[in-house]
Amino acid sequence: MGRHREFDPDEALHIALQVFRRRGYEGTSISDLTEAMGITRPSLYAAFGNKEDLFRRTLDLYERQHLCFAHEALQAPTARTAVERLLRGYVDVLTDPMSPPGCLGVNGAVACSEASESIREELIARRMVNENNLRDRLEKARSDGDFPSDEDPADWARYVVSVGLGMAVRAASGTSREELQRVVDVAMRSWPTAPR
């Protein structure tokens, strides 16, 4: 019972995602959010808790909606195609014409004031999950004979994620989709051939 909400929380969350992705966590003010969402401050706080809670919920939405391709990419038949799909799919996300360029997980907070350290750490932790998933995939590939036994999956996962992070910074700086795809072209040239 009680009065009904006059806005769609899910729609509002999508808008928050756009704003946070463009301005980062600290660069976004509550006023930026309420203005874009078309709701008042108390409505925002009632629906989403506080700024930190809202940001974490946009992170969940972002991973669910934009980074979901990564899970499928990792299931590609070979490690090489998995990594290539990972990087090319990420480029598409970074330069999605419907969203601000760049990645919420990077734009969110690279450096910030002490007050937002917990957000920064959350982002670091979430990135590490992705890197570990990739490392696990490469370890499996090594067992399958699809990845050289004298190469370290952790080293390659770290490299691939680093290239991704670099492209994320560049996308936010205006580098085009085509240019980023050429970064992937070059990055993939180092990929090791399977052992014979």
Place this chain on the structure above:
Amino acid sequence: MGRHREFDPDEALHIALQVFRRRGYEGTSISDLTEAMGITRPSLYAAFGNKEDLFRRTLDLYERQHLCFAHEALQAPTARTAVERLLRGYVDVLTDPMSPPGCLGVNGAVACSEASESIREELIARRMVNENNLRDRLEKARSDGDFPSDEDPADWARYVVSVGLGMAVRAASGTSREELQRVVDVAMRSWPTAPR
């Protein structure tokens, strides 16, 4: 004539560099700066103008003091060694134990509020200068027969800078010097062999 300054502006600038490098442009408040520098607000404004002016001066200092290795690296005999020195030297800067991890040019501002857009753009422009310098070096290498004629120097410069940016984000996230050197190891494996 008049009263003498009781603080060393150069020393104060070095302290500002440390603070900005750790917290970024927007994550650093004037109070953070004056507290770390041990001076009062009016002294800061009298000596350095405003926050933006101060930040640009710390950028100049940073490039002069920490990124100066890049100029020498580019003068290495071959393109390959130039790039490797570039990347390894950058790793050393990113993980300098005397400074906060990461790069001022990246930590400074990846995403920010509208009020700081000009700073963000300044950082993008300065990064582009470095990339263009590297591209020019690779073009020279191609003329010298030190780089394949069927490879695009711009593509490779973009790739190398992307790897650097990715490592910068990772350094700020706590990735160790040793792990970043292994990223360089892998990144260099894609380097093209000189034409015969």
Place this chain on the structure above:
DNA sequence: TGATTATTTTACTGATTGGTATCTTATGTA
């Protein structure tokens, strides 16, 4: 209809932001 409950609206809080006006103190020059 009347009571209850949840939401919207309006106005506000204390803290912090970047930036300054003003007064005092210290210095070199006449």
Place this chain on the structure above:
DNA sequence: TACATAAGATACCAATCAGTAAAATAATCA
């Protein structure tokens, strides 16, 4: 010593920050 000048100290500015108290409104349930 008197004056001019520049720096430090104190206290302040308006604007903005994240967050909320309280009243008004709209819905369901009895």
